[in-house]
Amino acid sequence: MYYLGLIWEYFTNYVKTRLTYRADFWVEVISDLLFQATNLIFIFVVFAHTETLGGFTEAEVVFVYGYFMVPYGLYSCFINLWNFGDRYIVKGEMDRILTRPAHSLFQIFLENLDPPSLIGSVIGIIIMIWSGGQLGLEMEWWYIPVLIIMTIGSTLIYAGIYIILTSVSFYSDSPTGIIPLMVNIQTYGRYPITIYNRAIQIILTWVLPFAFVGIYPAALFLQRQEMMAMAWLTPVMGIVFFTASLLLWNSGVKRYRGAGS
Amino acid sequence: MSSLYLDFIRIRFLTMLAYRVNYYSGILVYTLNIGVYYFTWQAIYGGKEQIAGFTAAQMTTYVAVSWMARAFYFNNLDREIATEIRDGTIAIQFIRPYNYLLVKMMQGFGEGIFRFTMFMIPGMIIAVLLFPVQLPTSPVSWIGFLVMLFFSFLINSQINILIGLMAFFIENNDGLMRMKRVVVDLFSGLLIPISFFPGWLTSIMNFLPFQAITYLPGSVFTGRVQGTGILEVLGIQVIWFLILLIPIYFTWRAARVRLFVQGG
Numbered sequence: 001m002y003y004l005g006l007i008w009e010y011f012t013n014y015v016k017t018r019l020t021y022r023a024d025f026w027v028e029v030i031s032d033l034l035f036q037a038t039n040l041i042f043i044f045v046v047f048a049h050t051e052t053l054g055g056f057t058e059a060e061v062v063f064v065y066g067y068f069m070v071p072y073g074l075y076s077c078f079i080n081l082w083n084f085g086d087r088y089i090v091k092g093e094m095d096r097i098l099t100r101p102a103h104s105l106f107q108i109f110l111e112n113l114d115p116p117s118l119i120g121s122v123i124g125i126i127i128m129i130w131s132g133g134q135l136g137l138e139m140e141w142w143y144i145p146v147l148i149i150m151t152i153g154s155t156l157i158y159a160g161i162y163i164i165l166t167s168v169s170f171y172s173d174s175p176t177g178i179i180p181l182m183v184n185i186q187t188y189g190r191y192p193i194t195i196y197n198r199a200i201q202i203i204l205t206w207v208l209p210f211a212f213v214g215i216y217p218a219a220l221f222l223q224r225q226e227m228m229a230m231a232w233l234t235p236v237m238g239i240v241f242f243t244a245s246l247l248l249w250n251s252g253v254k255r256y257r258g259a260g261s
Numbered sequence: 262m263s264s265l266y267l268d269f270i271r272i273r274f275l276t277m278l279a280y281r282v283n284y285y286s287g288i289l290v291y292t293l294n295i296g297v298y299y300f301t302w303q304a305i306y307g308g309k310e311q312i313a314g315f316t317a318a319q320m321t322t323y324v325a326v327s328w329m330a331r332a333f334y335f336n337n338l339d340r341e342i343a344t345e346i347r348d349g350t351i352a353i354q355f356i357r358p359y360n361y362l363l364v365k366m367m368q369g370f371g372e373g374i375f376r377f378t379m380f381m382i383p384g385m386i387i388a389v390l391l392f393p394v395q396l397p398t399s400p401v402s403w404i405g406f407l408v409m410l411f412f413s414f415l416i417n418s419q420i421n422i423l424i425g426l427m428a429f430f431i432e433n434n435d436g437l438m439r440m441k442r443v444v445v446d447l448f449s450g451l452l453i454p455i456s457f458f459p460g461w462l463t464s465i466m467n468f469l470p471f472q473a474i475t476y477l478p479g480s481v482f483t484g485r486v487q488g489t490g491i492l493e494v495l496g497i498q499v500i501w502f503l504i505l506l507i508p509i510y511f512t513w514r515a516a517r518v519r520l521f522v523q524g525g
Contacts, residue, residue, distance in 0.1 A: 027431070027436035027440070030436070031443070035440075038447040041447065042447075045458055046457075048457075049313065049457065050304075182290075185297075188297045191301060196296070196297060196301075200296050200297060
């Protein structure tokens with residue numbers, strides 16, 4: 001209850017600051033959508049030159065993309081660690097966080113809340129419905145509960161990966177700069193994973209499991225038998241990665257000594 | 262006077278050198294990028310000899326050189342400038358006896374030299390070992406490519422400076438910077454070569470500066486443009502370099518009048 005109250009307080013605060021910089025708000029929404037649009041453009045351009053990609057048709061790849069947008073939107077709304085190293089470690093804001101009773105990670109999430117990202121999730125659902133229609137997918141009763149479970153699993157995986165990468169800031173003194181490098185990698189889980197060679201498949205499945213935020217869970221709705229087992233692993237992987245990231249974070253916080261500024 | 266600017270190159274190079282360990286992970290990530298795009302394009306070609314003027318072999322080379330060129334020309338000048346504007350330190354920059362934008366360019370170049378020697382060259386060697394990349398055989402292509410690579414850096418930095426200066430006019434230009442990054446990656450031909458786009462889009466892109474960043478040097482490196490053709494594409498880069506000076510000049514002039522430091 002205490003945490004729910006905090007979410008509400010932070011949200012109203014967010015709205016107040018946002019209303020002072022209205023133009024920025026729209027620039028941000030548009031830049032988000034543009035980012036998604038370029039990925040769709042990539043798919044359309046590629047399929048102008050080929051019929052199928054790894055046995056997937058254009059509508060299927062677009063469907064996978066639509067699925068990806070749903071957990072990605074949720075992730076970007078609630079979990080935003082881009083500036084963690086700069087703002088909380090180098091500038092020492094972590095000191096302020098640690099003096100408060102709520103969990104440090106929870107506070108950082110709330111301070112960087114980004115509700116406009118949820119627009120992306122909505123568009124993702126629209127894309128799924130649209131491309132699903134083109135594929136002639138019948139809406140079945142289990143779609144919605146399974147979509148919710150898979151979305152939660154994918155979001156937890158995403159969160160887990162980025163919390164782990166961010167926690168490195170506690171262990172290494174220098175800014176790592178590895179997170180910006182992930183921007184492109186996170187998109188690779190959306191293509192039929194079988195087109196890659198074994199090494200890249202293993203990386204995208206077990207090391208940086210972005211395939212669980214795209215092709216695997218989406219394959220369930222496309223009724224791809226070959227990826228069924230992997231699809232059901234999504235929530236499991238989500239819990240495993242998220243738990244691991246929390247443990248790493250908590251032990252990292254214990255090592256935190258402040259920048260001395 | 263010129264030694265002052267040279268010092269900015271040197272200092273930034275040494276600063277970057279202190280953080281060189283970070284770039285080892287960068288090399289791995291870029292190799293992964295090349296690998297993913299290599300296999301994606303292999304699947305797209307599927308046995309076709311040629312698509313949109315690219316053979317499958319040229320595509321492999323193009324993907325490798327485009328990503329490794331990005332490893333060189335990429336910098337965060339836009340973010341640096343925007344931060345200095347927002348936290349007010351730009352005011353001090355104004356009273357110092359140098360041209361702020363030129364200093365930024367020099368710092369970018371110092372970073373560029375670092376990225377070229379510690380990131381692009383080792384990365385390229387790994388890419389050549391892992392993937393069937395065909396290096397150019399004629400020395401003219403090599404020289405042409407290296408000169409064009411330098412202009413890629415100049416044009417990309419000019420765009421970054423322009424976007425960074427926008428912080429004078431909109432207080433928070435994070436969204437704009439992200440938008441720029443996306444647009445540059447797509448429209449420069451890094452993700453898809455320009456000739457793959459539908460005709461109308463290709464003709465629009467031919468009138469934009471972005472193709473000069475990746476697509477044109479990449480065309481020289483893959484051997485799709487040879488001999489005197491190299492001078493032609495280099496000419497396009499030079500023209501864009503000169504054209505981009507104009508909006509930078511006027512933005513900078515307008516910005517100085519507008520400057521107000523928020524607290525600080």
